[in-house]
Amino acid sequence: MITLKGIAAAPGISIAKAYRIGKEEFLIPKVPIRTEDIPLQLQLFEEALIATRKEIIELQKKIGLDMGQEEAQIFDAHLLVLEDRMLIEEIISRLKKEQINVAYIFSEVLKKYIEVFSKIEDDYLRERTADLNDVGKRILRNLLGKEYKGLKDLKEKAVVVAHDFSPSDTAAMKKEVVVAFITDIGGKTSHTAIMAKSLEIPAVVGTMDATSKIQSGDTLIVDGGMGIVIVNPDEDTLRIYRDQIEKLKGISERFLAVKDLPAVTLDGRNIEIAANIELPSEIPSVKSHGAKGIGLYRTEFFYMNRKDAPTEEEHFQAYKYVASALHPDAVVIRTLDLGGDKFLSQFEMPKEIQPFLGCRAIRFCLARPDVFKVQLRAILRASAFGNLRLMYPMISGIEELQQANAILEECKEELRREGVSFDENIRVGVMIEIPSAAMTADLLSKEADFFSIGTNDLIQYSLAVDRANEKIAYLYEPAHPAVLRMIKNIIDAAHQNNIWVGMCGEMASDEIFALVLLGLGLDEFSLSSLAIPQIKYIIRSVTYAQAKNIANEVLGLSTAKAVETFMQDKLREILH
Ligand code: PEP
Ligand code: MG
Numbered sequence: 059m060i061t062l063k064g065i066a067a068a069p070g071i072s073i074a075k076a077y078r079i080g081k082e083e084f085l086i087p088k089v090p091i092r093t094e095d096i097p098l099q100l101q102l103f104e105e106a107l108i109a110t111r112k113e114i115i116e117l118q119k120k121i122g123l124d125m126g127q128e129e130a131q132i133f134d135a136h137l138l139v140l141e142d143r144m145l146i147e148e149i150i151s152r153l154k155k156e157q158i159n160v161a162y163i164f165s166e167v168l169k170k171y172i173e174v175f176s177k178i179e180d181d182y183l184r185e186r187t188a189d190l191n192d193v194g195k196r197i198l199r200n201l202l203g204k205e206y207k208g209l210k211d212l213k214e215k216a217v218v219v220a221h222d223f224s225p226s227d228t229a230a231m232k233k234e235v236v237v238a239f240i241t242d243i244g245g246k247t248s249h250t251a252i253m254a255k256s257l258e259i260p261a262v263v264g265t266m267d268a269t270s271k272i273q274s275g276d277t278l279i280v281d282g283g284m285g286i287v288i289v290n291p292d293e294d295t296l297r298i299y300r301d302q303i304e305k306l307k308g309i310s311e312r313f314l315a316v317k318d319l320p321a322v323t324l325d326g327r328n329i330e331i332a333a334n335i336e337l338p339s340e341i342p343s344v345k346s347h348g349a350k351g352i353g354l355y356r357t358e359f360f361y362m363n364r365k366d367a368p369t370e371e372e373h374f375q376a377y378k379y380v381a382s383a384l385h386p387d388a389v390v391i392r393t394l395d396l397g398g399d400k401f402l403s404q405f406e407m408p409k410e411i412q413p414f415l416g417c418r419a420i421r422f423c424l425a426r427p428d429v430f431k432v433q434l435r436a437i438l439r440a441s442a443f444g445n446l447r448l449m450y451p452m453i454s455g456i457e458e459l460q461q462a463n464a465i466l467e468e469c470k471e472e473l474r475r476e477g478v479s480f481d482e483n484i485r486v487g488v489m490i491e492i493p494s495a496a497m498t499a500d501l502l503s504k505e506a507d508f509f510s511i512g513t514n515d516l517i518q519y520s521l522a523v524d525r526a527n528e529k530i531a532y533l534y535e536p537a538h539p540a541v542l543r544m545i546k547n548i549i550d551a552a553h554q555n556n557i558w559v560g561m562c563g564e565m566a567s568d569e570i571f572a573l574v575l576l577g578l579g580l581d582e583f584s585l586s587s588l589a590i591p592q593i594k595y596i597i598r599s600v601t602y603a604q605a606k607n608i609a610n611e612v613l614g615l616s617t618a619k620a621v622e623t624f625m626q627d628k629l630r631e632i633l634h
Pocket of ligand 2: 451512514515
């Protein structure tokens with residue numbers, strides 16, 4: 059029995075046999091050709107490009123129908139590779155110069171491109187190597203007249219293990235047979251991880267060496283929530299996990315039974331339960347898990363997988379769609395949070411030594427009002443079609459809020475002049491995710507319409523722990539007394555100034571903290587869809603008075619460990 063640790067990409071526990079997909083290797087002969095054969099080789103290349111284009115468009119159509127337009131758009135990047143003049147011209151000129159068969163030349167040029175891409179330091183761009191690989195392999199298969207089997211032969215339930223999955227592979231996965239998947243490489247922003255969540259298939263990515271440690275037929279336990287894979291577990295471990303699956307099933311049935319009921323405490327305090335989304339295609343899942351509205355729409359994903367930044371019209375269409383789909387429930391659109399660990403190729407951003415402390419989010423937007431205004435105008439226009447709210451990320455103090463609002467006013471003025479309608483009373487909120495904002499929440503709450511606490515960043519900035527660094531992950535403690543005190547300060551300040559306060563960081567989705575957050579007076583929980591039924595269940599199981607007592611007791615504890623143990627005990631009492 060061995061345990062592999064990777065990155066938790068999509069939650070859930072599965073136990074099944076492994077189905078390992080080897081790296082697809084191509085044996086490409088190097089064959090000299092005569093000058094008179096060059097036109098034929100060029101024709102072969104052109105036909106392979108046309109066939110590949112056809113395949114991708116068909117796949118894109120299928121994914122558009124099965125999963126939604128956002129996922130389908132991933133393949134736009136693949137189509138762009140097929141039109142890449144530099145790549146095509148290099149192949150034609152080398153073919154003419156070196157007089158070697160086109161399949162060989164193509165594989166050499168592809169290798170060179172992939173090498174260059176995989177060395178790029180930007181995580182996002184580096185992960186696009188997968189796109190290049192995916193489309194390159196399609197072209198090679200077509201050049202060599204080979205058929206790709208991939209997951210086609212998989213008929214029985216299995217955990218699929220591969221070095222990496224192409225977006226085409228992930229999109230073709232069927233939940234009925236692929237009960238979980240594991241990859242050697244990939245990070246949280248890889249398409250594989252994004253798709254795994256949409257498909258609700260437990261997944262662990264970035265294990266480094268799963269393919270060398272796992273053979274087809276091995277028994278695997280995959281815990282996608284913890285990022286753990288256990289290979290050939292012993293009987294005791296299997297029993298523990300089987301029990302856990304059963305327990306989770308039993309519990310989740312209890313939770314699911316209340317998913318469409320209001321989140322109201324036994325003594326009548328009503329809590330708003332909203333969802334976090336990255337892509338509009340998540341809306342069906344938001345609705346089916348019982349959310350009322352969206353508390354955080356992370357719009358930066360809209361800028362990904364494309365060469366140019368979205369136009370105002372494209373922003374508008376996306377936001378209008380989300381606003382109408384959720385109407386009359388509210389949708390909080392967070393303006394672009396670029397920088398930190400999220401970069402886009404469309405904007406020139408100088409490299410920084412500490413990007414999380416650098417030109418990120420609102421700082422970037424205030425420095426580039428031209429980019430910011432495109433999004434703000436679109437949000438305002440879409441506000442005429444539903445209940446939209448606007449929220450700025452990474453506000454550090456009142457001046458930034460005032461500067462952002464001044465730009466928003468300019469946009470409103472422009473639209474009025476143009477005779478374009480929008481919600482004149484659109485509510486404008488602030489994410490509280492920097493300690494300076496938490497400590498000046500009393501000042502900010504006089505000028506903001508609402509707060510949403512971004513604990514993912516608030517914790518990293520208050521405890522000085524990089525949220526993406528696995529070496530110091532043990533110090534990333536949501537239960538740290540400093541974090542709890544800060545949350546209390548934010549909620550109290552908001553309430554003193556009569557504004558509501560929600561939480562959209564991952565802490566809100568963690569069942570351990572539901573009671574204490576409720577007791578501290580949080581008005582809204584914005585959660586990943588899967589967490590909604592459970593958090594609702596917990597809120598419906600206690601009185602507000604009970605939760606307040608629990609919060610008071612927790613605030614008296616001096617270590618994160620003590621807080622966690624205390625909260626686990628309380629939760630156990632309730633879930634019993
Ligand atoms: C947060 O920081 O808690 C948050 C919700 O924003 P993000 O994770 O996108 O930084
Ligand atoms: Mg944040």
